[in-house]
Structure formats: structure tokens, C-alpha cells
Amino acid sequence: MPDFPSVEWFQTAADLLNKSDAFHHFGTVDTEMGVQVGDRYFEIDFDAFEVKRVSETDAARMDELDFYLVQSPEAWKAMLDDIKENGHATHEFTLNSLDLRSDIELAIGKDYVRRDAFYRFNQTLQDYFDMASKFETTYPVAV
Numbered sequence: 001m002p003d004f005p006s007v008e009w010f011q012t013a014a015d016l017l018n019k020s021d022a023f024h025h026f027g028t029v030d031t032e033m034g035v036q037v038g039d040r041y042f043e044i045d046f047d048a049f050e051v052k053r054v055s056e057t058d059a060a061r062m063d064e065l066d067f068y069l070v071q072s073p074e075a076w077k078a079m080l081d082d083i084k085e086n087g088h089a090t091h092e093f094t095l096n097s098l099d100l101r102s103d104i105e106l107a108i109g110k111d112y113v114r115r116d117a118f119y120r121f122n123q124t125l126q127d128y129f130d131m132a133s134k135f136e137t138t139y140p141v142a143v
Contacts, residue, residue: 001136004080005037007056009137010044014051016131022124023049029124031117034061034068037076041068044128046121051128066117067109071098077139080132088130095126 002008023029029046034057036042041062045053062068071079075098082093091097099106099118109115118125 001138003140004076004137005035005040005042007042007054010035010042010054012135013128013131014044014054016134017124017128018050020127020131022127026121026124026127029121031067031121032065033117033125034065036062036068036070038073046124062108063110065109066111066114067107069095069106069118070104070108071102071106079129080137083130083132084137087133089126095129096122 002012017023028048030048031046033044033046034041035044036059041057041059043053043055043057043061043065044051079089079093079098083089089095092101095106095118107115107118109118
């Protein structure tokens, strides 16, 4: 049961996505995505038909990525709990819905052309997070 957030958690989701047929269903993905949870930062690199690399990084690296996703730790937990309960994100908790209804942008990037990868590859990115339905997640006290 990996903690969220952790490299182990993001790698578990990556391993499950890599074994699924999602990439072959929606096509290749070529993006470097970041995830910010509180004061922790993670990089997930998608290359063609696989998640190639997962690592913990720092705030400065986020500006070098195509985009990064930002929510409060409580909002991340609510999204992942919804995914676990329903087998996938329901309407209010999809990446697209969270991005559209948030007062602040969910997907942040300095370069709008590169940030477009969030929208272009949205369904595969959603499939990545939906993998949380297939394993137990634990949360440290702060989340």
C-alpha cells in the first residue's frame, strides 16, 4: 500500500498503466508531466506507449516540464478516494472537470504550446490516475 504522494505511488500507477491497453487504445503520449502535492514535487515522463520515468524532484524543475498539476493535498485525496470508490474518476473528479471548475488552473505551464499536452493527452492521463482504483493508497497524516 503505497503512500500518496510518493515515488512508489506514482510508479505503481505507471506500472499498471504500462500493462494496460490504454496507450494502444488512445495512441502514443509524449509529455513530461509534473505533480505538486503540498510542498512535494514529482515528475512523470510519458514516452510513446509507456510511462518511462517517475521521480521526485523540486519546484524549479516544474517550470521545465510541459505542465504540472496542482491541487491541495485534500483535493488530491478527494479525487483518489472517488476513483477508488467508483473504479474511475466520476464527473466532478475527472482531470478535465477539476481543471474547468477550479478557481486556479489545475494544469500549469510556462509555455502554452507545451501545456496543451495536458488537453491533447487528457484521456490517457486520466487513465493513469484511474489506476488508483486497482491498488490501496494510504495517506500520511498531513494529507
